[in-house]
Amino acid sequence: MNAEDGTVTGETFTTAQSGSLTLDENFKTQFPMEYTAFRTAKVGSYIAYGIPGTAAVEGSTAAPSAAAVPAELSVFLVTAVKDVVAPLSAPEGDTVTPPAGLPTVKDDDKGTPVITIGDAKAPTELISQDLITGKGAALKATDTIVANYVGVNLVGGKVFDSSYAKGSPATFSLSQVIEGWTKGLTGKTVGSRVLLVIPAAQAYGDAGQGDAKGDLVFVVDILGVQ
Known part of the structure; x- marks a missing residue:
């Protein structure tokens, strides 16, 4: 007053x-x-x-x-x-060997995930594959999370977005992102690194948004829940 x-x-x-x-x-x-x-x-x-x-x-x-x-x-x-709880600085947990046929992920010398499409085929449904399974809390569809991520187009493998390139993790609600993120990350645990292969219908459609077009591939490091 x-x-x-x-x-x-x-x-x-x-x-x-x-x-x-x-x-x-x-x-x-x-x-x-x-x-x-x-x-x-x-x-x-x-x-x-x-x-x-x-x-x-x-x-x-x-x-x-x-x-x-x-x-x-x-x-x-x-x-x-x-x-x-302060967010993690990097994923922590048990390393998982993914099945064959998916895009592969390796860190470069700066610790940034690099996605190689290789022979991966266009997805017929959403693929949500742990690369590291964290030991933290499981995410709810309404949670606001802190995460690092890299996104590429399945066709061509071009990076269209990266929190690593921006220099800091992103904070966002799982209820306010594309369907592939909401469904693909709900139930995953803090500390996990998750590979998402998302059909266009669960992303931005065939028309895309900016450089993100068609089927998309993300690596998401879940660092915390806000």
Whole structure:
């Protein structure tokens, strides 16, 4: 609320739309005082803190004017606390020898999976094959996961997308991706490396999306659940 006149600027107490805070190192660096308050609070605690206002600044030739900003008071009720397991940096688990006839996968000298199509045939149905079986939690179709991946076209083997090339894992909901990912990754475990061979009908169709056209092949390293 505006601490000067009591005007409420936003709240969730009456709307039952609670939010969440992730108390990681990034939050600690940006908001050290709030981090300490929330990190030590117990469920049921109320936490209040104020932010001082600023006076109006008259403009000049050197700097523009700025309106006054009132002091702000925020109150939080801690309703639940959940420990979050940090994602893995790489797949961990038991290596699996896949059946013959599938695209093959080997890491290059930088640890990036390289997919070779070889003699693999066009899929008649979705193929979801563990290359490494992780020992973590099994994924649900509604989970938001953290994963590294590489995607290529079955015809030609051209890479059209890669989180490795972007320099960091991707975070996404399994309910908001192509059908081949939702069905192919549901039930797989954290720590796994999964080879997906996806018919066009369960990807972006024959028309494709960008460079991803027709039947697709992915290697997905499941690093965590958010």
